[in-house]
Amino acid sequence: MDELIEKLKVEIIEALSLEEITPADIDANAPLFLDGLGLDSIDALELIVLVEKKYGYKIQTAEEGKTVLYSVKSMAEFITNRQKS
Amino acid sequence: MELYIKGINSISPVGSFDNIDNLPEVKLTDEGLKYYSCIEPAVYKEIINPVLIRRMSRAMKIGIASALFCLKDAKLEMPDSIITGTGLGCVEDSDKFLVSLIENEEKMLNPTPFIQSTHNTISSQIALMLKCHGYNSTYAGRGACFETAMLDALMLISDNEASNVLVGAYDELIQNQIKILYRLGQFRNYKKLNNISGNLPGEGAAFFVLSDKQSETDYAKLVGMEIISSDNYLSENISEFLNKYSIESKNINSVLLGVENTNLENSNYSDVINLFPFSNLLWFKRLCGEYMTDSAFALWLATNILKSQKIPENIIIRKNNTNALDNILIVNKISGNQTALFLLKK
């Protein structure tokens, strides 16, 4: 899980061109949106594409996206749960 | 109605600034196919919020930075309206989305290039940054797009809907487009000439703050503008235009032409030139190349010439007039049968 979290951080930085942020700056439990990294709804759509492209799991609706993309940790949990099932 | 130009900026192949005191010689990019490219500001972060920059394509950076520099130059925090013109909009984004939808067979497409390919992206981004809720519009494609943006601003001001309007234009060049333009044969004249030609793909952004209120720091006064939709009788149309503003062609100090090169007799401006035997004849395409909104660069250049009272040597085709530099007429053939005219005074 920790490995996946670190991997995700790097992928998020790259996908969203967060040039001035390092993986260490991202708290895996903190919210990614609004107060957290200051990401917006367009970033959310980009992250949905990222999860599908890199891991093959499709987030079906915007509602589901909200829960899955809450934090790096919730993203990692979504991916791990899918990998198990 | 006369409009005062309060602030200007251009990001073009001759640099990114608001004056022409030290205009550098333009360097063409030559990778087999020659083209003009913008000299961009060294750092965008000083003018655009870094959080917003990360998603921006080059057209957005050029356009938005130019608009914000222009507002700064005019010392204006909030315009009443924002109007832009663009030939192909953020063409890098449309190209990216098109290629990606073909390569990925419509699956897992990143939404950002699609969103940014919308032609009014830049006018709305500027509004978003400034929180400007006023009138906002964008004209696009071949034909009079920047010119209509100017006309729109003029009407807003004369209808008392606005008193300060931010108007501008932007177009970026991308590799795929350069290849297509050359294949379409649009720049075949270039190869025939040994001397410098403006008949090459170009790009740039230029913005202006227009106002109905005169002040000492104004760059120039826009006395009149017109978009003529006819190839026939162009010189008659120009005479009529000058009549409307009570100025005779012999009193036009300088004419800034949209010619491709200095060979005037062989250009499609030859009959226009006969109208102005006593005027300086200038050309702007040697500095910026050709693109759908190059009229905006011409307007920036003319405005600057009037303010600085200096004509850069390398744009002079014929020096016929040594009188006070108090007016400039821009004549630029755009697409199809349209010609743009702008009359500026000191």
Place this chain on the structure above:
Amino acid sequence: MSKRIFITGTGIVSSIGNNEKEVLESLRYGRSGIGISKTLQSVYRDEIPVGEVSLSNNELSELAGITNKISNSRTALLGIIAAKEAVTNARITNINEFKTGLISSTSVGGMDRSEIFYKDFSKNKLKGRLRNIATHDCGESTQNIANKLNLNGFYTTISTACSSAANAIMLGARLIRNGYADRIIAGGSDALSLFTINGFNSLMILDRNFCRPFDETRSGLNIGEGAGYVVLESEECLNKTGKIALAELTGYGNACDAFHQTASSPEGYGAYLAISKAFKSGNITPEMIGYINVHGTGTPNNDLSEGMALQKVFDGKVPYFSSTKSATGHTLGASGGIEAVLSILAIRNKMVLPSLNFMEQMKELTICPVKQKIDNVEINHVLSNSFGFGGNNTSLIFSKV
């Protein structure tokens, strides 16, 4: 008092009819034009319903009276058909008799052909038939329509996403009022393309079923295609020709939401401003409005934002309203033109148009759209809303003459 602007002609082609007569029939019977595409070469063809014009490009060319069938984009073909119909309906025989111009709008222009070009070009830069990329820019369809109308006057192209055509009509009126033209043909055209379908799909705002504007269960829009144009004339022009106007354009307003690149503010501030400006420009008060042709795309965000704005502007007393996008699909850059034509049809036929597929009121709102057409309603003023990406909001008011 500003100069009056009259509408003397209307022209339309959409998924619910290839001309005004057919469209009126469809509206009367509550027909929807949304379904599975016949022509679109998309992997989503069977999955994403669209509002497609039922004719092939060859058939459209024929209808447009074009013999050279090769180099026209579908956007241009649709535009030529609707603009010609508007000019014919306005009984204009010599288009250059008065100072006449064309303001046309589109969001993607000849993208349908660019896609064909890019299929070959993206693999090999020397490949791809050039005629398929020559119609890429938004101005090409405008120039093409101007040529086919034999227009010698001014023409220009507006592209402000989904509010484009409403802005074209507004600009047309302002050009006439400022004396730059006597007569303007204004509207918009947009053809279906893989580009827009995939674009909106990537934003996750396409409904896999029929769209349900203003419904609690709404989950997105259906993209449509088509074109709609009106002929605007000055009063002097009308007097000289002795024509009878179909309607009058009395109000217009454009404002920017300045909230988000694609989404509308939850309280609909930009929409509120645009509607208020339209009222002010025409000296019209909310209670004078008999029907609202809402933007009503069917996305959760738009309908909430627009609904909040309506409740505020009309102070809770919102008149009859419906989203005709439930029948035509969302025709993007053409929608303002198509809905202008529909608004005028509503006035002339004393008919409040229906909003299809509506079942359940939205929790956040106290208002519901009209489910079935209502006949014999004296509609004096119609408000037509068109809102686009970047918070570009435009409202028009059409009035009975």
